[in-house]
Amino acid sequence: MVNIAILGFGTVGSGVYEVVTKNNEVITRKAGMEINVKYVLDLREFPEHEVNKVLTHNIDDILNDDSVQVVVEVMGGVDVPYQFVKGALEKGKHVVTSNKALVAAKGPELLHIAKQKNVNFLFEASVGGGIPILRSMNRSLTADVILEVMGILNGTTNYILTEMTENDLAFDDVLKKAQELGYAEKDPTADVEGYDACRKIAILSSLAYGKTANFEEILTEGITKITKTDICYAKKCKSVIKLVGVSKNSPEGISAFVAPMLLPKNHPLSNVNGSFNAIFVKGNMVGDLMFYGRGAGSLPTASAVVSDVIAAARHKHLHVDVDWTAEKMEILSNDHMEVKALVRIAGGEAEQKKALALFKNGEIITIDEAKDEFAVITDIETEKTLSEKIEQLSKDMEVRNRIRMEASE
Helix, strand or coil, X not given: CEEEEEECCXXXXXXXXXXXXXXXXXXXXXXXXXXXXXXXXXXXXXXXXXXXXXXXXXXXXXXXCCCEEEEEECCCCCHHHHHHHHHHHHCCCEEEECCHHXXXXXXXXXXXXXXXXXXXXXXXXXXXXXXXXXXXXXXHCCCCCEEEEEEECCHHHHHHHHHXXXXXXXXXXXXXXXXXXXXXXXXXXXXXXXXXXXXXXXXXXXXXXXXXXXXXXXXXXXXXXXXXXXXXXXXXXXXXXXXXXXXXXXXXXXXXXXXXXXXXXXXXXXXXXXXXXXXXXXXXXXXXXXXXXXXXXXXXXXXXXXXXXHHHHHCCCCCCCCCCXXXXXXXXXXXXXXXXXXXXXXXXXXXXXXXXXXXXXXXEECCCCCCCEEEEECCCEEHHHHHHHHHHHHCXXXXXXXXXXXXXX
């Protein structure tokens, strides 16, 4: 039998408890032994729930109990979870987490401690919820050079953009609906400004290329500026707008960003709708791969967490290396990143001529829903050149928005 302790009994923590108890028989068979929840750490009381009998408010009860072999951290945040996770690893306990903020900020250090103590630090659920992406990258794709990782990594923003597209709704209206349905937090900033997806693409980049990607160096744009008019232009271009995280490994170096993008309808990610997530991976030998599933939610995330618990139980006395070193990854300056864009500009024929004089190979797009403006689809430019041209345009006319497109011929 393997005793585990769950740190936090919120959405994911309660899901982990439910998965372990409801699927006990199949988990026991696959792990080769019974998984037993010995402790649940939380500040609250749960007098009406059976978890109350294993509840503790003191982390030392867990850290000092040698019979606890696996600690599951599902609290969220960085500072307190870091202290608890570090303490558990130093005590020789395996740790499983779904905490992307912790993994992005402290991953290499915690992996190093785990290796020193001959235990494992596992974090499958930190990126794709129920999508088994990290284990695939760390084990199944070890023979490949990863050339690109591109994903819809946030269920909240994908739900919002899907509703805006399919039901002709404004951002604020869909956000309110998402909050009512529980798809968005009361404070949705981390989701809608792209910070959540940024941490996830940083983790994926670190695992893909073996060095540490600093999420603070990754260009990040959210979806708060996307309007119904932008959606209309997307439809005119036979495309959809998705918030994507992109990481590319080219001869020049590693580039990475998070931003809304216009994806053509034949793109693998264009039909990923609602709260679903998907991750596209390109290897130099295996070619294109696609991973798809629920990217968040209590039970999908808990399923991935418990999968890591089973892996830890199977390797109780064995450390499994993860190809992620503390060496800093050099991320290319955004100035040199190749980009193509749809630029919305107020005005008519005179302004169109000025725009085409600047974007010499540009294409003008107009829509019936916005007769006082037009859009120009630019040629492929560097980010620096595109920004300079938009700044120059802004001196004479109103530039209303800019949305990236795939920079491919």
